[in-house]
Amino acid sequence: MRNTILVIIFVLGIATLCFASGKGELGRNDLKTLTDNIIKWKNHDITSYSVKVIYAAGNRPDTLFELKVENKKVVSCLRDEMPMADLSGVGQYTIDALHESTKKLVRKNKKNAPMLYVVKYDETYGYISSLVRIYNPKAEAALGPNDYSYRIKVYDFVPEESAKK
Secondary structure, three states: OOHHHHHHHHHHHHHHHHHHHHOOOOOOHHHHHHHHHHHHHHHHOOEEEEEEEEEEEEOOOOOOEEEEEEEEEEEEEOOOEEEOOOOOHHHHHOOOHHHHHHHHHHHHOOOOEEEEEEEEEEEOOOOOOEEEEEEEEOOOOOOOOOOOOOOEEEEEEEHHHHHHH
């Protein structure tokens, strides 16, 4: 039974990699690449923008978040096209928050860890365009209760005209 579950997780992980890479290539996962892209993002000095983010985990349906960010704070959000009154949980999908959380994840990206992270970046602005957490078939450590696959895809990024420099 456990082996069957691991095979299913592995297959889902490979499918997720295909979703994340778009062209069948793996993203760059090292801290230097992340840092270079954070610098690129900061150099654009964009504090207000709109963006769409898809979050998918396990066998749950994908969730679409459409964020409006002003001065680095979420001012409105649609979740699956429905307005959200409580914005307290959606700040994790801002570009700055994704950069910060990804720093912690990339540091965990060891070749023998139970889960691996695959990261792709926008070439123009340096924001994370895709973050995927997948089962590592070469893992030496056992999976824990919080080890599950997920993916975050960021697209339709539109900086506010007044925020572009």
